Amino acid sequence: MTRLNLPDGAVTLQAGPAPKATGNWNRIAYAAAHVVADPLADGDPWLDANVDWDRTLAFREHLWSLGFGVAEAMDTAQRGMGLDWSSSLELIRRSTALARDKGALIASGAGTDHLAPGPDVTVDDVIRAYEEQCEAVEAAGSRVILMASRALARAAKGPEDYERVYTRVLSGLQQPAILHWLGEMFDPALEGYWGTSDHMAAMDTALSVIEANAAKVDGIKISLLSAEKEIAMRRRLPEGVRMYTGDDFNYPDLIEGDDRGYSHALLGIFDPIAGVAARALSQLAEGDKAAYHQTFAPTVPLSRHIFKAPTRFYKTGVVFMAYLTGHQDHFTMIGGQESTRSTLHLADIIRLANSAGLFTDPELVAARARPVFAARGVEL
Numbered sequence: 001m002t003r004l005n006l007p008d009g010a011v012t013l014q015a016g017p018a019p020k021a022t023g024n025w026n027r028i029a030y031a032a033a034h035v036v037a038d039p040l041a042d043g044d045p046w047l048d049a050n051v052d053w054d055r056t057l058a059f060r061e062h063l064w065s066l067g068f069g070v071a072e073a074m075d076t077a078q079r080g081m082g083l084d085w086s087s088s089l090e091l092i093r094r095s096t097a098l099a100r101d102k103g104a105l106i107a108s109g110a111g112t113d114h115l116a117p118g119p120d121v122t123v124d125d126v127i128r129a130y131e132e133q134c135e136a137v138e139a140a141g142s143r144v145i146l147m148a149s150r151a152l153a154r155a156a157k158g159p160e161d162y163e164r165v166y167t168r169v170l171s172g173l174q175q176p177a178i179l180h181w182l183g184e185m186f187d188p189a190l191e192g193y194w195g196t197s198d199h200m201a202a203m204d205t206a207l208s209v210i211e212a213n214a215a216k217v218d219g220i221k222i223s224l225l226s227a228e229k230e231i232a233m234r235r236r237l238p239e240g241v242r243m244y245t246g247d248d249f250n251y252p253d254l255i256e257g258d259d260r261g262y263s264h265a266l267l268g269i270f271d272p273i274a275g276v277a278a279r280a281l282s283q284l285a286e287g288d289k290a291a292y293h294q295t296f297a298p299t300v301p302l303s304r305h306i307f308k309a310p311t312r313f314y315k316t317g318v319v320f321m322a323y324l325t326g327h328q329d330h331f332t333m334i335g336g337q338e339s340t341r342s343t344l345h346l347a348d349i350i351r352l353a354n355s356a357g358l359f360t361d362p363e364l365v366a367a368r369a370r371p372v373f374a375a376r377g378v379e380l
Helices: 053-066 085-102 123-140 150-155 159-171 199-212 227-234 251-256 274-285 289-296 299-306 311-324 334-339 343-355 362-374
Strands: 002-006 009-013 029-032 069-072 106-110 143-146 177-182 217-223 242-245 264-267
Touching: 002 343, 002 362, 009 343, 009 362, 029 274, 053 069, 053 085, 053 274, 069 085, 085 106, 085 123, 106 123, 106 177, 123 143, 123 150, 123 159, 143 159, 150 159, 159 199, 177 199, 199 217, 199 227, 217 227, 227 242, 227 251, 242 251, 242 264, 251 264, 251 274, 251 289, 251 299, 274 289, 299 311, 299 343, 311 334, 311 343, 311 362, 343 362
Parallel strands: 029 069, 029 264, 069 106, 106 143, 143 177, 177 217, 217 242
Antiparallel strands: 002 009
16 A cells, blocks of 8 residues: 655555557547656756657557557647747657557647747738648648647737638648647637637637638637537537547546537547546447446546646646656656646645546555655655
8 A cells, every 4th residue: 555645635546457458439539648858958948848759759659559649749748838840840750650650640730839929920921830830740741730820819800810821721731630729728829819709709710711621621629628619619510520629627528429419539638547538438439428437537627637727737737647657757847847836736636646546556656756745845
């Protein structure tokens, strides 16, 4: 029995079941994967994107082995919060080559993050930036996830500019893309995306873009943390266009769906809960909805905690879980992001992950947790 005296109360760590490869699922499930920093790189950790390529790619192999697709170079990989475009492209190239060798599913983020928003940036500049990244992603052999653009949010005068940009960029793609509507809770610079701060009015614009370019759209991932808004949009999508839930608060119900449809998934929370999520998705495919909810339910409090406001700092919890469970040997992040959550926040991650059965090796978890908390003045 492994016991930790966490600062907000002691907890006894329990061994959960080992993750295993599963059968065919009836939902497409992408896990947005994190990057592993190289803690021994000779550079400025706040400024330089020093990636441990071996450990980063090994984690993608772990996700593929469980049945997930990988959503590469997204916000979970600290895109725009430490991972720049040049490092993102290197990551996309390496991951796509590995996916090709394994016959695994991958889609990768293309945005405009090499174009700094500013008063002199025009909509045409945004189009050129999008096209540059899309061409590079497709040249690497990956499907595109068309990420929301901070530069477009700054340059656009109204919904018509979004329609113009997306129609132009989608028209040049070789394969249908997944659009990504990332809410301002994940990135404050995206406030007012689609030309308005009213999410329902913004939805009208997004749907107009999708309907006009349906042949070029595989689906849309929305990350608004509102089940009601996702369902409303899902029911209005053109036939053949998928909804990919990005709702890390309400994913079990959204993936299950209702008598009018369901969501596929492209989720950051699938990174730390991959083993349990794979089991739940297998149970859903087998038609055992009671077991599906029983498996997923304990992960929801953990997800809501990891993604609590300020939501953009959720990556810290994702990487902390990867460290605790042995997927990397340190709790160091690109950009020094390991410092963005409090000691009590990290303690609650341990407590909630334990309740969700995510720790297969409690002794390893305890050994990993102790030095992190000791560095923060807490002896476990």
